[in-house]
Amino acid sequence: MIRDVMRYVDRRFAGLRLAFRARLSTLGKGAAVQLAQAEALAGERLQAAELFQHFGFTSAPPPGTQLIVLPLGGSTAHSVIIATENGAYRVDVASGEACIYSMWGDKVHLKQERIEVETKTLHIKASQQVVFETPSITMQGTGGGAAAATMTGSLHTTGAITSDGDHVAGGVSLEHHTHPGDSGGTTGEPK
Template sequence: MRGIDRMLTPLRRGLAHIVSRAVVTLVNDASRMQTLQLSLLADEQLDGAEHWQPYGFTYKPHTGAEALVVAVGGHRAHSVVIACADRRYRIAELEDGEVAIYTDEGDRIHLKRGRVIDIETGTLNIKATTAVNIDSPLLTQTGRIESQGDQIAGGISQIGHKHDGVQRGSDISGDAQ
């Protein structure tokens, strides 16, 4: 029995190190695949671990974020990070099924129950080369609206429209055309 235990000890040790938790100590975001420097065990440092991110999404974790690391083929030197989390900034108490994208600065896109999406930020920039279309029975806004171009309301230009029945003095002009 001792012989079997002695033979299985390296296998157990190897299996125990296939999946590990780590703390991010440095991020290299300049390459095509982001790489991280990680602190794994008390005295173990791992440099250049590839940070795998889902297609269409990217983020740069803060130093101190936590990572889930997989040693591909059981080789610690060829580890990949499959997820990073940062409990310092995570939005808590979402309802079942809700999704949120957020930053440490308080920006968030929150997909809520009831088909409601909340966006919170300081400045929201939308750049569209052709058009921005809003199809809604009601559009509500607070504050001032500024425009560099014409506004068309009810088919009438606010810049190029004309009034009939214009008179001098304090009379009221006719309807816009």
């Protein structure tokens, strides 16, 4: 009798699909949950498998990304994707670090006691205010050279402004301007 029960259980489990690997073909957009098409490693095609991600984080893995697929209730037709990995773009991190990255090399790398951001353009959009609470801000150009800054709007400081270079306001140089003289000429430049 025990053998009959074991054979029955084995037959029932044989019809259930366990978690398996697949490779992403395409990823749909616009749905509440992203839907993916994928090729299972056994050649099987997945249609509209749901890609579940952690709250507060979303990504669109590129085609070729490896997937871990979990068939709910053992049925391939009701599969969800629970993990993705693409070694071609992954950033190596040290123990305790974390990194958000894209396939184009952009990344936010959380390291011990510092965060490194690498991108071509960093766009920060705040509807109210941006606040930096730090004793010092340093800007330098690529490779440690000079950096340039442009601002549209007013600037107000409560402390002194010190510069090693000339100041030009309204086209007038602070170092090289002149004034009309008392006797009809002009004064020399400031010293």
